[in-house]
Amino acid sequence: MGVRVVSLVPSLTEAVAVSAPPGTLVGATDWCSHPAELGDGVMRIGGTKNPDTGAVAALRPDLVIANEEENRGPDLEALRAAGIEVLVTEVRGLEQAFGELERVLLACGVRGRPGWLDAAEAAWAGVGGAGAGVGAGAGGSEGDEPPRTAVVPIWRRPWMVLGRDTFAGDLLARLGVRNLYADHPERYPKVPLDELRAAAPELVVLPDEPYRFTRDDGPEAFPGTAAALVDGRHLTWYGPSLAEAPRVLRAALRSAAPARS
Numbered sequence: 705m706g707v708r709v710v711s712l713v714p715s716l717t718e719a720v721a722v723s724a725p726p727g728t729l730v731g732a733t734d735w736c737s738h739p740a741e742l743g744d745g746v747m748r749i750g751g752t753k754n755p756d757t758g759a760v761a762a763l764r765p766d767l768v769i770a771n772e773e774e775n776r777g778p779d780l781e782a783l784r785a786a787g788i789e790v791l792v793t794e795v796r797g798l799e800q801a802f803g804e805l806e807r808v809l810l811a812c813g814v815r816g817r818p819g820w821l822d823a824a825e826a827a828w829a830g831v832g833g834a835g836a837g838v839g840a841g842a843g844g845s846e847g848d849e850p851p852r853t854a855v856v857p858i859w860r861r862p863w864m865v866l867g868r869d870t871f872a873g874d875l876l877a878r879l880g881v882r883n884l885y886a887d888h889p890e891r892y893p894k895v896p897l898d899e900l901r902a903a904a905p906e907l908v909v910l911p912d913e914p915y916r917f918t919r920d921d922g923p924e925a926f927p928g929t930a931a932a933l934v935d936g937r938h939l940t941w942y943g944p945s946l947a948e949a950p951r952v953l954r955a956a957l958r959s960a961a962p963a964r965s
Contacts, residue, residue: 707813710765711736712755712775715941716793716808720769721746722944723809723818731763738937738945757782767791769808797874798828801942824946831878831950851880852930852957854907855900857922858892859915863900867893872911872939879953881909897925905929907960911936932960 709724710731711717717736720729731747733755747763750756752774760768760783768783768790780790791811793804802825809818856866856876866873867888876883884903885893908926910917913936917923923931934956938949 707767707811708763708765709812710749710760710763710768712749712752712768712770712779713793714738714752715937715943715945716769716771716805717742718941718945719805719809719943720812720814722820723814724812728812730765731760738943755779757786761786761788767811769793769812771795795871795942796869797871798878798946801871801946805942820944820947824944824949827947827950828878832880851882852906853884853904854881854909855884855895855903855905856881856909856911857900857915857917858911860917860922860925862894863897864892864894865900867891871942875939875949875953876909879950879957881907881957901926907932907957909934909957911939913937913940930960932957 706725706728708730709720709728711720711729712733714733714736717729717732718738721739721742727745729742729746731749732742733752734748734750735752736742747759749759749763753776755775757779765788768780768788770780770790771793773795775792780792783790791808793808795801795804802821805821806817809821854876856872858864858866865885866883867885867890869891873883873886877886884905885895905926907930908923909932910922911934912918917933919933923933934953937945938952
């Protein structure tokens with residue numbers, strides 16, 4: 705009999721669902737939206753921040769997969785106290801993501817390297833670092849544009865932005881986006897809007913998760929600044945979406961336009 709797995713991380717849910725033998729994944733959060741055909745055989749056990757630990761335990765999993773950033777320590781400790789093995793990932797950069805994905809898939813009984821993981825590594829292999837412009841080709845040289853300074857809000861009311869040492873920040877840096885708060889002492893600092901504007905970014909990057917920024921909700925706060933609306937799954941998820949993320953994110957960054965005053 706295979707490993708029974710509950711995932712508390714949407715991106716890891718997708719990675720396991722498309723890679724592990726059928727029946728491996730028995731539980732996932734309400735936010736686990738991919739793959740679309742996750743199916744009735746996977747029980748929903750609440751949110752990433754408030755999972756029903758009793759429901760998780762009732763599924764009798766051999767393993768719960770979690771993340772040190774997305775999940776709360778007390779919930780993970782409650783699962784351990786119930787005798788359940790919990791694998792906690794740490795993902796603060798692209799290379800670390802690839803390593804953690806291999807570790808998770810191995811623990812979930814995946815034998816052999818999934819094709820999507822090879823495709824993801826290949827897609828990012830030639831993408832330049834902070835010196836590459838958002839118009840660059842895969843190698844960071846074709847069609848180069850100067851790097852653009854940016855702020856990257858992830859929440860409003862209060863405003864919060866990407867700070868130091870984040871996975872999303874690493875992806876953006878590789879695509880030529882220089883986060884003005886990359887050296888902030890906090891990873892997700894709360895910064896007043898007036899201060900964000902005063903930083904005079906050339907670009908504001910607005911993902912649709914965790915806060916759902918849209919064309920009508922976000923860009924208007926930065927009048928005159930180019931706004932790039934990006935798919936949060938491609939910016940913040942580490943899994944199969946990484947294979948297409950460079951292309952999708954680069955297209956969104958290229959299409960950034962100033963907000964109307």
